[in-house]
Amino acid sequence: MLTTDELQQLGTLIETKLEAEREQTIKLVREEITASEKRLTQKLEEEAETMGEFFHETWAKMEVTNERVTNIEDNLGLTHRN
Helix, strand or coil: CCCHHHHHHHHHHHHHHHHHHHHHHHHHHHHHHHHHHHHHHHHHHHHHHHHHHHHHHHHHHHHHHHHHHHHHHHHHHHCCCC
8 A cells, every 4th residue: 555645746746747748748739830830821822922923914814805906996997995
């Protein structure tokens, strides 16, 4: 049988080990959250760049199309629509 002091020491040891495990788990979770945030930020920046390029390309195509329409309207003597 264990004495009261031995039981208290055992309890303290268990609490100390559990606290160390909790701290380690918290540290690992925080590291994973930070890594996930960095990956998410990077992905969002990549997507924003892709969307920006798409819109710039689309705008350029629209300008070319508008110029063609204007030329066609000029050649046919039609009134320009804005």
